[in-house]
Amino acid sequence: MVFVALLLIFGAVLGWFHHQKTSDIFLSSSKELFDQIAREINNSFYFSYNPVSTTVRLLSQSPIMRDQDMENRLKRLPILVSVMEAQPEVTSLEVGYSDTEFFIIRRLDSDYMLKRFGAPETAAYVVDNIERVDGQPVFSRLYYDASLALLGEKDMGFTSYNPTIRPWYRLAVYSQDVTTTSPYLYYFIGKVGVTVVNQDKDTGNVFAADITLESLSNTLIKNKVSPSSQMLIYTNDEEVVASLNPDNIVVESGPDNLSILKLSDLNNQVISDFFQQSPKPNNSNFFFDSGGQRWIGVNRPITLVGFTAHLLILAPEHELLQTAYTIRNQSMLISIAIVLLAIPAALFIANQMARPLRQLSEQTQPLHKMNFDQKVNVTSSIRDIQTLASVTEFMRMMIQQLVRLIKTLSQEENHPRLLEQMTGEIISISQADGALLYVLDENADQLIPHCFYTQQGCKSNHSFPRLGVNDRDLELVKAFHEDEDRILEINYERVSTTGTHESLLNHLGADRLQAATFPLENRQGKKIGLFCLIYQVDSASDIPILHADYKALVRSLTGILATAMDQQAGRGN
Structure with missing residues (x-):
């Protein structure tokens, strides 16, 4: 869980x-x-803004800036209308004259504009013109359709409108180039916009274009x-x-x-x-x-x-x-689905791990009571658990054999049979095919073959030769004098140089053997014999005890064997 x-x-x-x-x-x-x-x-x-700015700059230099009456100003309508058609954001074009006269053309593009200026339904433009006649301002309004055909004209009477005092006019007067006003309300059309302005410095007149901010x-x-x-x-x-x-x-x-x-x-x-x-x-x-x-x-x-x-x-x-919320919800559904699918898999994997561990725990309970007779038999598809079970079983077998070896040492009074039994136990632990035990004689000049043991038991009719401890040409004698264990290869071509007899090969029915040799020393560190484990394999790399931990165990067992031999020698003395 x-x-x-x-x-x-x-x-x-x-x-x-x-x-x-x-x-x-x-x-x-x-x-x-x-x-x-x-x-x-x-x-x-x-x-x-940019196209309108360019237009204002050009038209501020056009003839309309010098026209003195409505008749001449109306002649400029085609140019002004073409500008408005090319730039739909422009709602009106106007000229403010320094003598307070004024000329403006506006686009009538909505019912509101038609109603606001009282224009005919077919009107597309309205023109307002203010000029002075006999010193009095005359305000005229004219309506045109899209083809600039005159639809009507109105006399708007007296007006006090003076362009020169308007903010857009004054801004142009104080500016050296085309500039733009801040946003303000176009009262006549009811919209918010800005006015782009430029003054003709020669006449003082100002050309302007209104742009809405729509x-x-x-x-x-x-x-x-x-x-x-x-x-x-x-x-x-x-x-x-x-x-x-x-x-x-x-x-x-x-x-x-x-x-x-x-x-x-x-x-x-x-x-x-x-x-x-x-x-x-x-x-x-x-x-x-x-x-x-x-x-x-x-x-x-x-x-x-x-x-x-x-x-x-x-x-x-x-x-x-x-x-993001949609993706989150989809992600949560996918996560839930994955978790739901993973739960059975997790339970299965957990069971695969827990079941063999429970079995291993149950089967190792006798070990707590120093009972090493019950075999540990646990199988698992998980390698680490299987390895743990195998190591536990190996440990149980080693302890069991060590206990048996200790009992043998304490109970067996027949020295030759004791050495045979201990040799058999070491063979079992080391998984060897046989063992050969040499004992140093009393004069310490010869190694006597004391015991030859195979999987079938102890062989008494082996006829192995004695080895002189000074005959260092023989591999077994060299191994006796070494401080560490060695691996020797024995075959028919080398029986004479190793110090063994070809009967060793015959006994085991092999053409080639591998021997692991362990010098035996007493408690004073003196050599008292040589223990050889025989393996019926072709290569030294196939010997089980080559593993460092395994070899240390076998070395300890041979040390126990040497102690037993030393104790017997002490009793004989």
Whole structure:
């Protein structure tokens, strides 16, 4: 169950981590989107402004700047109309003369404009002209269709309109090049825009073009970040010049009383909560709470030609992260499915591990009671557990044989039979095919073959020769004088040089044998014999006791054998 719990915790942590990272990615993408919107607003305005700026610069040098009466000014209508058709963002073109005369052509592209100027239904343009006749201003209004056919003319009577005192005219007078006014309300058409102006320095007259800021609102609408998002652009005077609801930008507070919408007039709780919780007035980007929802707010300055404005974007977090939530839910379902599929696998694997471990624990219980007779027999498909079981069984066998060896040492009084029994035990432990025990005689000049033992028992009719301890040409004698164990190869070609008899090969029915030799020493460190383990293998690398731990065990057993021989020699003395 712990394994299953870990799987569940892992699935939960993985799902949470995946959701967090996905949310971070989408929030980062949202911030990049806000930056992109700011860039598009700049680009949209410049796209509208640059051609108009060039047009104003050129037309401020045209003949209309010197025309003194309406008749000559009307001759310029084809050029002015072609400009307006090429630049639809221009709503009107006008000339303010230094003698207070005025000429303007406006586009009539809506029912509101037709009604506002009392124009015929087929009218496409309206022209207002103010000129002085006998010192008095005469205001005339003319209507034209799309082909510039005159549809009608009105005498508008007396007017006090003076272009030279208008802000756009005065801005041009104090500027050395084409410039742009701050956003203001076009009272006649009920829209917010800017005026691009340039003065002819020779005459003092000013040419101007009006551009509405509807393109900014259109950019916001095109880039609306979420269904409930709030987006607007406002000036330093907190006047809203673009929003997702452009029809609400101009506020009518009474008959013929229009004004630009102020931030304070929005009556929008989300925007109010944003400014109350905003740590900075500008360039802020943070989360805030409104109406029980978590929102992300962006308020950054944008620099446009002629003025600096502020872009405000507010969006609910759950809408911005809707895709992240969908991915999170899908990820959680996948994680749950994986965990559910993994639980049976985990239980199976856990059982594969726990079952043999339980069996191993049960079968080793007798070892706690010093009972080494019950065999440890555990099988597992897991290699480490199988290795543990094999090592445990090997340990049990070694302890069992050591106990048997100790009993033999303590109970057997017949010395020759004791050595035979101990030799048999060592053969069993070392998995050898046979063993040959040489004992140093009393004169310490010959090695006497005392016991030859095979898997069938002790062989008394072996006829192995005695070996002189000074005959160092023989491999077995060399091994006797060595301090460490050695591996010798015995075959028919080498029986004479090893010191053995070919009957050793005959006894085991082999053409080649490998012998592991262990010099035997008494407690004083003197050599008293040589113990040889015989293996019927072709290569020394196939000998089981070559493993360091195994060899140490066999070396300890031969040490016990040497101790037994030394004790018997002590009794004989």
